Amino acid sequence: MSNPYGLSEDALAKLRERACLCVYCHKEMIYPFDTKRRSDSATIEHFNHEPPWNNIETVAYACGSCNSSKGAMPLMEWLEKSYCVERNITLDTVAQPVRDYLADKDVSK
Ligand SMILES: [Zn+2]
Numbered sequence: 001m002s003n004p005y006g007l008s009e010d011a012l013a014k015l016r017e018r019a020c021l022c023v024y025c026h027k028e029m030i031y032p033f034d035t036k037r038r039s040d041s042a043t044i045e046h047f048n049h050e051p052p053w054n055n056i057e058t059v060a061y062a063c064g065s066c067n068s069s070k071g072a073m074p075l076m077e078w079l080e081k082s083y084c085v086e087r088n089i090t091l092d093t094v095a096q097p098v099r100d101y102l103a104d105k106d107v108s109k
Contacts, residue, residue: 004044005053015061016042022063023095024070025087029063039065047075047101057104060097075102 007015020042022029029042045062046053049072053059062070069083075098079090091102 005046005059007044007054007056007059011054011056014056015044015059020061021095022066023060023098024062024066024084024089026093026095027063027065029061031061033064037064039063039068043067045070047098048105057097058101060095 016031020029020031021027022042023045027040030037030040031042033041033043035041041064042061043064045060045067047058047060050058066083066089069081070078073081078084079094084090091099
């Protein structure tokens with residue numbers, strides 16, 4: 001299997017263990033990625049869209065629709081978009097790894 005972003009199989013397994021639910025909208029995701037059901041499939045989400053791409057602290061599995069909605073947008077900015085507002089995706093509802101990341105970066109200030 002091709003290994004995106006240089007993440008080790010170990011790291012990917014850890015990510016899957018951590019959640020088969022989207023870290024943002026908590027939708028149950030399809031794994032492995034299904035091109036016909038892109039929006040429901042698990043995709044690798046980078047919280048900050050910055051290297052290093054293989055840092056497990058800054059990646060998580062998110063569903064295709066959250067991932068493509070967010071794109072390269074900073075997390076805090078994305079959380080204010082209608083996509084998140086409509087789905088009630090907020091700082092308080094996102095999964096723990098996302099909150100850990102934000103706490104770490106202290107970007108919420
Ligand atoms: Zn999602």
